[in-house]
Amino acid sequence: MIDYAQAIDRLLAYAPRLSTETCALADASQRILADAVVSPLALPSFDHAAMDGYALAANDTVPAGSEHVVQGSQAAGDVAVASSGAAWEIMTGARLPDGLDAVVAVERTQLLSSHGDGSPERIRLLDDIVCGKNVRYTGSDIAKGAPALDAGTRIEPSHIMLLAALGVAELTVVRRPRVAIVCTGKELQSDLRAPLAAERIYNSNGPYLAASLTACGAHVLSCETVDDTAVNYAAALKRAIAAGADLVVSTGAVSMGRYDFVPDTLRQFDADVMFHKVAIRPGKPQLAAKLREGPLVMALPGTPMAVAVGLRFFVAPVLRAMSGQAAEPVFHALLDAPQQPKAGLRHFLRAKLGLDAQGRLHADVSVQQQPFRIGPFAQADGWVILPEQSGEVPLGGIVQVASLHPGNGLPVHAAHQGSSP
Known part of the structure; x- marks a missing residue:
């Protein structure tokens, strides 16, 4: 088992840089700039x-x-x-x-x-x-030849306004990462319209991953549900490879039980396993591998919050690296209740974020942190991150926080708090 920092370093070292393509400005929203934009004219262009x-x-x-x-x-x-x-x-x-x-x-x-x-x-x-x-005056906004936008910028509406004002009709952007999703488990029912069968559960991981990956700018090639057999998981991997996936995200069958076939199946694909088990909670059995002739594979435990942590803190950084984006900025907040994390594990805790009367950012950690609970996740708007050796954190202690979902900033009511209070 390795710690989170080691796991991320290994994972990002394997992240391939994606190719580029030309995109019309009208279609550029949320795309990632591959090249810096230099202003082709002065703005304003006359006094x-x-x-x-x-x-x-x-x-x-x-x-x-x-x-x-x-x-x-x-x-x-x-x-x-x-x-x-x-x-x-x-x-x-x-x-x-x-x-x-x-x-x-x-x-x-x-x-x-x-x-x-x-x-x-x-x-x-x-x-x-x-x-x-x-x-x-001419050029008082942006001079001709001056930097306008940096490579790695995610194009937002404000950027569209600037680029249109500069007469930029086309951009060189990073190709969208192609991702295939494979959810394992014979208990999973994917048809949400059908009555829930006995001993079955609706598949919530697949829709969550598809929505999150799309919000990250990925092209979701497929979202499959397969039963607890290695042969069907292997067949899903082959379909992902044939479809040209850059990344496969799977859920379940990655721990140590008799039905946890993912590690052995990946070895049959001659995969280079970067890690299997990370010192985190929830989601310790995270597995990352690179297929010799194919995509990266991020295999997440099937418990809902293990999937959420895997997506937010493993998959999202990989997608950023593939697209040439810098690492996310670090935010901090004051704890509204003391925390006693288990030593040796990095904890990811669901929380509500908000500002006090002095404008300081606070984090109110949910008391219900069990990894099967989806309700508190839907009510949260951020994560509190407690490092492996943080020890007991008192009321009012400063902790690192992150937005709940990848691709989003902190909530609007907290967005300007970008550093330690």
């Missing part, structure tokens, strides 16, 4: 007005009380014009006429006279105006 008002040639300062002839009007989208030095009526987003360098807000002027069509003819300033006032 323009930050508000409705009048553009002036301030040079240094134009004093309050000064009067100005209004030469013309410039709206957003109008072509560039040259000014003779007189003021121009200007709208938000409109390009500054050549030779003008400041904008006075319309409400900080007095209209002295108008043309017959209602357009302004002459104005008086109510405030001093300095050069650059209310002007958005």
Whole structure:
């Protein structure tokens, strides 16, 4: 048995980097950038007005009380014009006429006279105006050639806005990891519409893994349920290999019982077993292997919370590594109740996260941590992680926390607490 850090190091060392592909911006949401994006243009691409008002040639300062002839009007989208030095009526987003360098807000002027069509003819300033006032300069957001997004970035809607503004229509992204799911156990019933048969249980691990892997950006090739026989598990592995899976995630049949055939079956595939049993709770019998001619295999115990821990703290880091993403940031919180973890094991505890009146992040660990309990998992929104030698952690002790599901950040009400309180 090895500790968690050793297990992750071995697992990530085997994680292959995925190939890349071209993706239209419209289809890029939640994809992972393979290459950094360098800004192809300056943003803004021209000097323009930050508000409705009048553009002036301030040079240094134009004093309050000064009067100005209004030469013309410039709206957003109008072509560039040259000014003779007189003021121009200007709208938000409109390009500054050549030779003008400041904008006075319309409400900080007095209209002295108008043309017959209602357009302004002459104005008086109510405030001093300095050069650059209310002007958005070319490249003040992003300069041409400057870094815009780093490789390994997961494309969010905010990134879509930036890339669209830069005129980026296509991106080089990492191919989605292809994952096959195999759930073992003759007791499992996959048809949720059918009445539950005697001595059977509905298969909850398969739908959970499929949903979680999809949220991580994976392409789920299949989600099979097979009985407790090595031959059927081997057949499912062969189908996953034939489908081009990068990773197989299986549940059950991985411990030490008479029906726990996964380790021996993997050896028949000439698999290189990285580890089998990790010093964690729940989910100690985690197994990871690399098939000689095929994908990585992550074999998880079948108990629901062992599956959740395996997905969150083993599979998710592998998918990040495959996609070229950096490791997740580390978050901390204050414990709302003391914990007495068993020495020598890393504990993953379901918890509710929240902020106190001072804005400090707290973790309220569920008292029901038995690995078969799904109810507390559905009520939680985070994990508390207690290292192998943490010892007793008192009330108010600082602990590491993680989001409940891979691919998500901490809950909205806790998201800005990114470091130790």
